Amino acid sequence: MQTMISFQHAVDLVIDAANRRERAVETVGLARASGRVLAQDIFSPLPLPPFRNSAVDGFAIRWDDLVDDMPTELHLAGEQFAGASGAFSAQPGTCVLVTTGAPIPEGFDTVVMREHTERDGAGIRFHRRPARVGEFVRSVGEDAAMGECLLSAGSTLNAARIGVAAACGLDRIAVITRPTVAVFTLGDELQQPGNPLCPGQIYDSNRPMLQALLAECGIESVSWPALPDDPNRLKAALMDAAEAFDLIITCGGVSAGDKDFLPTLLRDAGKPIFWKIRMKPGMPVLFGELGRSVYLGLPGNPVSVLATFRQLARPLLDAMQSRSDVALPMRAKLRAPVSRSAGRREYRRGTLEVGMDGQLWVTPDPADGSHRLVAATRNNALWVMDEQDAELSAGDVVDTEAFAHILRGTAAP
Ligand code: AMP
Ligand code: MG
Numbered sequence: 001m002q003t004m005i006s007f008q009h010a011v012d013l014v015i016d017a018a019n020r021r022e023r024a025v026e027t028v029g030l031a032r033a034s035g036r037v038l039a040q041d042i043f044s045p046l047p048l049p050p051f052r053n054s055a056v057d058g059f060a061i062r063w064d065d066l067v068d069d070m071p072t073e074l075h076l077a078g079e080q081f082a083g084a085s086g087a088f089s090a091q092p093g094t095c096v097l098v099t100t101g102a103p104i105p106e107g108f109d110t111v112v113m114r115e116h117t118e119r120d121g122a123g124i125r126f127h128r129r130p131a132r133v134g135e136f137v138r139s140v141g142e143d144a145a146m147g148e149c150l151l152s153a154g155s156t157l158n159a160a161r162i163g164v165a166a167a168c169g170l171d172r173i174a175v176i177t178r179p180t181v182a183v184f185t186l187g188d189e190l191q192q193p194g195n196p197l198c199p200g201q202i203y204d205s206n207r208p209m210l211q212a213l214l215a216e217c218g219i220e221s222v223s224w225p226a227l228p229d230d231p232n233r234l235k236a237a238l239m240d241a242a243e244a245f246d247l248i249i250t251c252g253g254v255s256a257g258d259k260d261f262l263p264t265l266l267r268d269a270g271k272p273i274f275w276k277i278r279m280k281p282g283m284p285v286l287f288g289e290l291g292r293s294v295y296l297g298l299p300g301n302p303v304s305v306l307a308t309f310r311q312l313a314r315p316l317l318d319a320m321q322s323r324s325d326v327a328l329p330m331r332a333k334l335r336a337p338v339s340r341s342a343g344r345r346e347y348r349r350g351t352l353e354v355g356m357d358g359q360l361w362v363t364p365d366p367a368d369g370s371h372r373l374v375a376a377t378r379n380n381a382l383w384v385m386d387e388q389d390a391e392l393s394a395g396d397v398v399d400t401e402a403f404a405h406i407l408r409g410t411a412a413p
Helices: 007-019 159-167 206-216 231-242 262-269 302-320
Strands: 002-005 025-029 058-061 072-080 094-098 110-113 117-120 123-126 149-151 172-176 181-185 247-251 271-277 286-290 293-298 330-334 345-354 360-364 381-385 397-402
Touching: 002 007, 007 271, 007 286, 007 293, 007 302, 058 072, 058 123, 149 159, 181 206, 181 231, 206 247, 206 302, 231 247, 231 262, 231 286, 231 293, 247 302, 262 271, 262 286, 262 293, 293 302, 302 345, 330 381, 345 397, 360 381, 360 397
Parallel strands: 002 271, 072 094, 181 247, 247 293, 330 360
Antiparallel strands: 025 172, 058 094, 058 110, 072 123, 117 123, 271 286, 286 293, 330 397, 345 360, 345 381, 381 397
């Protein structure tokens, strides 16, 4: 087991462990595909658009029939609505009424917007000739050629990508199966919300928080009321889950206290990979394999859970699904100086704003205790101090990740 490793080393080990596991593929209907990871490349079985059609409501014409800067009247030969396959052929001096998306009849090469015409019975008067041949005509394959790779395996299905799958005629899509996740909270002091608190107890806030964090990753987890600090009960519960789930996440019980039984449990019953990272919060994170599961032990402090889930559990879940398009941190300027003793990669909380000039600014939150969950609700971002950073000045540029909407701020500090 490795210990006191760098944050990057920890992420690499987490991803290695994910990559050792097999991926399963399932097929889902498009309505359930949002956020899922595509399991195979998708090639267009048809050109998009599949036929030449009109970009506006108007009249299909032959560009040659109109005259620059002079009104011209053409005979209305018929109507072609979206969905029609009616065949007209372009006779000189005629036009056809078309709606947006209607096929453009053979021989017509340009569409004029309805607003730029006047109708007089079967005569349509055009104010002037459009600047170019082909205006408002959507050509075959303009968006994608037949056989083109439209979506790549590993990409996350979002609204546009799901729309493209549908535009190709697919109603179902092959995606990587989501990992099944069991969540355990533990600690003799924990009481479940909804019950009265006894002296010395606190409510188990991490359990619903972890469920919410997992839900943000599209994962419906399974969890139980908190376990006691009892090594036998812990072992029984975790070994049970280790047969049934792809991933077990615990929080609490991973430090060096007398009641922190999980490092020993993982050593005795599983395969530890690392314990302790040079990061803050989250130093005592424990990681390994237990039964057929990957095991991630987060610290108990709620703010540590928020930060370590984001920095370690999310990359793990992404790698378990072979997700290739993960968000990178943004770069923002610090609004205030910060100093500390260097040596750990530190995730601090702050408020991220974008100025009228487009510059991102992050204001550090001075309330940085890892138990201060209420303070965390005021923030919308984590920002990073690298291992070696001891002093940062106002205006220094740092990596930052928004976990809620970025605010509109002023331009300068
Ligand atoms: P531990 O890592 O078990 O020593 O826990 C560190 C701190 O986090 C202690 O103050 C615990 O009371 C607190 N804590 C642990 N688990 C939870 C939880 N599920 N909900 C809220 N606080 C917790
Ligand atoms: Mg504890």
